[in-house]
Amino acid sequence: MEKNINITLKIWRQAGPKVKGKFETYKLDNISTDSSFLEMLDVLNEKLVRERKEPIAFDHDCREGICGMCGLYINGHPHGLDGETTTCQLHMRRFKDGDTITVEPWRSTGFPVIKDLVVNRGAFDKIIQAGGYVSVNTGGIPDGNAIPVPKHQAEEAMDAASCIGCGACVAACKNGSAMLFVAAKVSQFALLPQGQVERAARAKAMVSKMDELGFGNCTNTGACEAECPKAISISHIARLNREYLSAKFKD
């Protein structure tokens, strides 16, 4: 099963937020096709360190596709060409010997570059802080089974809740919109009885925070859904639009 390939990498290097960046080219030989994309970058960094050069900064953590920390724009696609895959789960067997691979950071006004391939996604936290929660304090809660939830609704809420907050949706969108991210959270709570009390306020607060933070508008291109590593459906955006409109009508 195992075989090795030689590849050329064009990687975005940028020393800091205010510094001009550029592509650097690296040749890498003998990469096992069983290694993951990030393990390939580890090999490159190990080589750079051996050559006493500064390694490439990139974000990564769990390497099992769930923490949402990794995010690279690979050959023009967030997380690469594989569907429903995060960069850490992309494997080198998807590339051919002799391939040239272009690697860039997320590019969006909402996510400024910190260094090389690392961007600041703090805006997502701010959107959640604006209303992405159910306002319950710890303790004094009735029994878990006191709130029955129809199975199909729980499942649909779970589909939305599986968002990993990686930002691929924003990176994929030509408008740099964060609608899929916001919709996933609004939709999760709109589908559950626990989310009803603050339903209208939540939709308004999260959308207004998103706008304030410089994310673009949604023009329904569907690029976010296509690139989402968790395949979150744009039907949640439709639900968010309904939630937002009905909240506004109630004003």
Place this chain on the structure above:
Amino acid sequence: MTKKQATSQTEAPIIDAKIPEGSLAEKWTNYKAHQKLVNPANKRRLDIIVVGTGLAGASAAASLAELGFNVLNFCIQDSPRRAHSIAAQGGINAAKNYQNDGDSVYRLFYDTLKGGDYRAREANVYRLAEVSNSIIDQCVAQGVPFAREYGGLLDNRSFGGAQVSRTFYARGQTGQQLLLGAYSALSRQVGKGSVKLYTRYEMLDVVVIDGRARGIIARNLVTGKVERFSAHAVVVGSGGYGNAFFLSTNAMSCNGSAAIQMYKKGAFFANPAFAQIHPTCIPVHGEFQSKLTLMSESLRNDGRIWVPKKKEDAEAIRQGKLKPTDLKEEDRDYFLERRYPAFGNLVPRDVASRAAKERCDAGYGVGNTGLAVYLDFEDSIKRLGEDVVRARYGNLFQMYEKIVDDNPYKTPMMIYPAIHYTMGGIWVDYELMTTVKGLFCIGEANFSDHGANRLGASALMQGLADGYFILPYTIQNYLADQIRVPRFSTDLPEFEEAEKQISEKIKRIMSIQGKRSVDSIHRELGLVMWDFVGMGRNKEGLEHALERIKEIRKEFWSNVYVPGKSEDMNNELEKALRVADFIEIGELMARDALLREESCGGHFREEYQTEEGEALRNDDDFAFASCWKFNGEGEEPTLFKEMLEYEFVKRQQRNYKA
């Protein structure tokens, strides 16, 4: 050596965990009834630092802020939601007895204590079982989308080490959903301004003034600047130290540095040798490998574990001449079902791991390395249909296929044990306070509840129990005396000294300019740990490991190379600081494993086993938690003991056979 140790052991001073009076069921209630509290006006005047935003850290930070304290919360990732709790797959235990299958608080307590091979503290484990039900209620109220039955009520599944179904789950992403619940509660407090959040910050030291923890030194990972933060109390929930093994199921940034900093400032490190090897991980496949991926224990509900019965078949499979699906039922050895008929594939993790190792060591392993066993879903697919199996485990199967490029619906998965969790950690008393006043430790970072082995779906339970329901009470008993203490200036000499030492340490690492990359040294340490401080340990191997670790320490401090500048985002420097501490942890683990001349839970000393190859405990000499006190760089640590006196449960040889 052995003799000397034996004497030093019997002379070891005893430490007291301050367990409340009363029967098991009354202790926590009694404690809460009599503890000191802080009134709302005074809470506003008290600052608490919480390090970590995993299940324990985020739930603690949120709950403390809800009570009215000022909270400063730190995480090393770019967002609190990335903490490694997010990767927990299978579920969370609670004693709800919704399935009417005979569960109770006592049974959850008993299973956890037994699962931990009777090396946990009775009173803590009982309290954990007691608050487990409130955790489920809390998470449901937050909007965590747990799996449901058709009637709309919560669904459960079974997990290793239990004969009831008490595990609540959200597909194979339970950790993610629980963490996002805690993260949402935390975010609500950040939005209100009651929690100040510091992302991409790494704690590098704890500052102690007059014997009390009063702050931390942390490095801003974006600018590289070393900064000071003060508070009335410090809470650390920084996770486990499994990455001392280099390859583990932990995330890349998981580390034991906060634990080592606490240890060096006077907190005792308890049971460092107790590390859990998880039986169901994707086997190691290459040198470039950066981490190991766990396949949830929940898979053992429907998957059957086996190896070929005949050595020649195993050999043929390793050479690629035979496929597992070619082997007939009678040529397969379902070794867990054979050895442990009562629990079968659902024996606890340590038992399952050792059984797999035993088969592979005996020459029956599969995969091209011979270090793998099968986890087979053929029977379940026949019994339930592929759709049901897909609904239960779809995301796990997909993950497996992406990594291995094999379809587990068609051919059995290959699995092998890997380091997954550390039961050992910073010693805490009943109030979760370390031996340093005002320094608390929660979640995986402490040692408290799992003894020598943790049962599946209990890590999430403990993290959230500590953060939501225990620490917010016990910390008040400490803070009640502190209401008149004004806020601290970070200009105090203790802060200055701590910062100076950290800056010098960083300077020293940067100036070595040697020939070895950080990873290459870390990998070398990991191999020593796996070979000699891993699943099977013995005196000779552990002594060898201690020698090797000394050499590795020397190599690190004389030959590591860290490129770039320290006042910049510098991932190599971050890793170097962590590896320096993993070396210390590795040494502590080996030392502790050498001391413990018995086998219990995840700690298996080859010299101490039954004729059937099961762990042989020695309750007469080792029914204690070994707590290590730091005595200075290059000095031997001192052993303290917390005697684990069982008032309510009789210790037995663990039996999963009948």
